[in-house]
Amino acid sequence: MANANVMDKIVSLAKRRGYVFQSSEIYGGLGSVWDYGPLGVELKRNLKERWWRSMIYERDDIEGVDAAILMHPKVWEASGHVAGFTDPLVDCKQCKNRFRADDPRIKGTPGEPDAQCPTCGTKGNLTAPRMFNLMFKTFMGPVEEQAAVVYLRPETAQGIYVNYLNVLQSSRQKVPFGIAQIGKAFRNEITPGNFTFRTREFEQMEMQFFVKPGDDERWFEEWRAARMQWHVDLGITAAKLRFHQHTADELAHYAKAAFDIEYEFPFGWHEFEGIHNRTDFDLGRHQQHSGKKLDYLDPATNERFVPYIIETSLGADRLALVALVDAYHEEEVEGEPRVVLRFHPAIAPIKAGVFPLVKKDGMPEVATRIAADLRREMPVFYDDGGSIGRRYRRQDEAGTPFGVTVDGQTLEDQTVTVRDRDTLQQTRVGVDKLRTFLRERLGW
Numbered sequence: 143m144a145n146a147n148v149m150d151k152i153v154s155l156a157k158r159r160g161y162v163f164q165s166s167e168i169y170g171g172l173g174s175v176w177d178y179g180p181l182g183v184e185l186k187r188n189l190k191e192r193w194w195r196s197m198i199y200e201r202d203d204i205e206g207v208d209a210a211i212l213m214h215p216k217v218w219e220a221s222g223h224v225a226g227f228t229d230p231l232v233d234c235k236q237c238k239n240r241f242r243a244d245d246p247r248i249k250g251t252p253g254e255p256d257a258q259c260p261t262c263g264t265k266g267n268l269t270a271p272r273m274f275n276l277m278f279k280t281f282m283g284p285v286e287e288q289a290a291v292v293y294l295r296p297e298t299a300q301g302i303y304v305n306y307l308n309v310l311q312s313s314r315q316k317v318p319f320g321i322a323q324i325g326k327a328f329r330n331e332i333t334p335g336n337f338t339f340r341t342r343e344f345e346q347m348e349m350q351f352f353v354k355p356g357d358d359e360r361w362f363e364e365w366r367a368a369r370m371q372w373h374v375d376l377g378i379t380a381a382k383l384r385f386h387q388h389t390a391d392e393l394a395h396y397a398k399a400a401f402d403i404e405y406e407f408p409f410g411w412h413e414f415e416g417i418h419n420r421t422d423f424d425l426g427r428h429q430q431h432s433g434k435k436l437d438y439l440d441p442a443t444n445e446r447f448v449p450y451i452i453e454t455s456l457g458a459d460r461l462a463l464v465a466l467v468d469a470y471h472e473e474e475v476e477g478e479p480r481v482v483l484r485f486h487p488a489i490a491p492i493k494a495g496v497f498p499l500v501k502k503d504g505m506p507e508v509a510t511r512i513a514a515d516l517r518r519e520m521p522v523f524y525d526d527g528g529s530i531g532r533r534y535r536r537q538d539e540a541g542t543p544f545g546v547t548v549d550g551q552t553l554e555d556q557t558v559t560v561r562d563r564d565t566l567q568q569t570r571v572g573v574d575k576l577r578t579f580l581r582e583r584l585g586w
């Protein structure tokens with residue numbers, strides 16, 4: 143399978159089965175903006191809930207917040223975004239396309255007569271590099287004037303930093319402790335693309351862990367290992383996961399150490415989570431810009447310090463894409479091609495398909511009752527249309543881990559067959575044991 147081809151097939155399946163649609167498609171679409179359909183929203187919710195549970199419920203040292211997207215404009219001065227969140231760009235005066243100045247497709251030096259446009263191929267039409275702010279700007283209140291400018295947040299982290307004192311005081315946590323958040327962020331990316339991988343509107347799952355300076359390196363290593371393990375536990379193919387350590391050139395100016403977790407997509411290895419040692423940069427800058435003391439008094443030692451921050455920053459949309467790509471398999475079953483999404487059952491949008499073998503002899507009625515009973519606990523899909531083989535295939539393509547079939551024997555002994563999506567094995571299970579049987583295999 144050629145790699146580009148695989149990605150095309152995944153994009154096509156995502157649309158056909160209701161995972162991902164292009165935004166505003168009936169108007170021709172909006173560039174690099176995507177909507178999640180009925181199955182996609184379930185997949186993404188399951189991923190977010192799993193992350194939230196591992197951060198907030200399974201530990202006692204992390205608290206959750208949900209900060210607003212709009213923040214005081216001074217936040218972005220303190221964070222360095224207003225001054226530094228820019229990429230030098232060049233425009234083609236001929237075809238009006240815009241490129242990053244470091245686009246490897248550009249031949250020659252932009253601004254000079256030898257520079258060649260990668261799109262229209264003309265020479266001497268590329269402007270010298272210019273800065274361009276990646277933050278989306280809007281206006282607060284009725285008047286569109288400079289004083290009313292606010293930004294759509296380009297990252298969720300700042301909503302955590304500015305609430306650090308509030309959370310510390312209201313939760314009675316002590317350093318070391320963390321704050322986690324799931325939320326939307328926006329960046330006016332110049333070169334978005336690769337389906338939902340790089341988009342202008344995206345959702346982040348971030349956790350900022352506040353530690354005593356000196357303890358930072360130990361916590362950094364702990365979180366780095368924990369985050370990789372989390373993806374492995376999710377069932378993501380371990381051989382397609384790796385760390386990329388930022389070199390001195392790549393490190394953000396405030397960071398002491400940074401590792402990306404990368405996945406091998408059909409379009410190459412790319413980062414989908416970052417673990418960063420941000421030092422005391424963030425709280426230090428907010429202390430300076432707000433004039434509010436953000437240091438911590440250690441009750442045990444009476445020491446005062448500005449905590450260091452270990453950040454784990456995961457893209458929810460990127461994780462959903464990793465899950466989708468990793469689950470996608472084409473194989474042959476009994477001489478027939480089969481497309482199957484092998485999701486970990488815990489994140490599969492639909493947990494079980496429920497089918498009457500034939501549409502007569504009371505089987506649809508029994509199957510309908512079973513589906514209604516299962517629905518009290520998990521999302522299920524009832525299907526009585528077409529051959530049983532075709533119905534299995536449809537659920538394979540949707541990633542549904544179990545197929546429950548009511549057949550002639552069900553009417554005699556109150557058992558059903560449960561088909562496993564991956565092994566294709568069929569097990570007979572008593573109707574009264576079915577919920578327990580499935581629950582045990584869903585991995586919650």
Ligand SMILES: [Zn+2]
Nearest residue numbers: 234237259262
């Ligand atoms: Zn051009």
